[in-house]
Amino acid sequence: MITANDPFARLPEVASFAVTSTSVADGAAWSPGQLAGKDVSPQLSWSGAPRGTKSYAVTVYDPDAPTGSGFWHWAVSDIPATVTELPEGAGDDGGSGLPEGAFQVPNDARVARFLGAAPPAGHGVHRYYVVVHALDVETLGVPADCTPAFLGFTIAQHVLGRAVLVATAETPGPERIEVSRLIPAPAEAVFAVLSDPKGHVDIDASGMLLDAEGDPVEQAGDRFVVHMDREALGDVPLGKYDVEVVITTLVPDEEIAWTVEGRVRPHARHVYGYRLEPAEGGTLVTSYYDWSEVGAEWRERITFPVVPESALRATLGILERTVRRRAVSPARGQ
Known part of the structure; x- marks a missing residue:
């Protein structure tokens, strides 16, 4: 597995807290539902966020995509601080499983939903950082059509803690x-x-x-x-x-x-x-x-x-x- 290119390596250290998923274990491969074609967002539960948390954001990012900038698969903003779980499939086209007030910004395919993993054939194992960000504001104030990178930039100015789970996926090559x-x-x-x-x-x-x-x-x-x-x-x-x-x-x-x-x-x-x-x-x-x-x-x-x-x-x-x-x-x- 690729171990370089940690997306948080150059960001300030913040508190950590726990995130788990019934869809995938930390370090394990995505289930078929989280692959491209199925595009079912993972179930997430989190606990232990820092004191002062007023909202959450959730992102799914592949730093190993051959783009020079990675690939954002999912980005959700303004999840209320009272919410500590998202059901599997919450990130569909309408965000049907998201709590009131939360919204999805378009991913790198420019669709506002969860996009399943699809690493290029033969490119090896890709990592998918599933992150719950604890924030010190109730709303980040970003436009609904902003990029995930812009959302990430704004998150960095308000983050109190991160809960990180890493999933993987690989598409076998022709040999x-x-x-x-x-x-x-x-x-x-x-x-x-x-x-x-x-x-x-x-x-x-x-x-x-x-x-x-x-x-x-x-x-x-x-x-x-x-x-x-x-x-x-x-x-x-x-x-x-x-x-x-x-x-x-x-x-x-x-x-x-x-x-x-x-x-x-x-x-x-x-x-x-x-x-x-x-x-x-x-x-x-x-x-x-x-x-x-x-x-x-x-x-x-x-x-x-x-x-x-x-x-x-x-x-x-x-x-x-x-x-x-x-x-x-x-x-x-x-």
């Missing part, structure tokens, strides 16, 4: 596939399968993985051996052979990714991975396959992607089944 599935189990149960070498065999939908040897992985750089059967794909006449799986990313209960090193050099360097996010009813699991770093030599030998989107979807279905079975028989696969 990456992502599919998601809600698995009704806690993240640690899902991660236990994904970090277990034999778990990789259990959930394989391609027919290539015959068996695996090694201890559960604990950090990037860990390795284990997988016995493969390339005949299942029928693309390269390798038959049965062994590869080493090399963990490239490991954040317990949040993300695991790996590449594969075989006997043929140079290694292909395509990456497989899973992201896990808490969600109502279980864990939202995103399976991804990225072949953007594969060199020209391999692109001449093999048609990428090696596995199609349908195989990733099938693997997620098998993953759910495997997690459920291991919950019944914990020793299975260990």
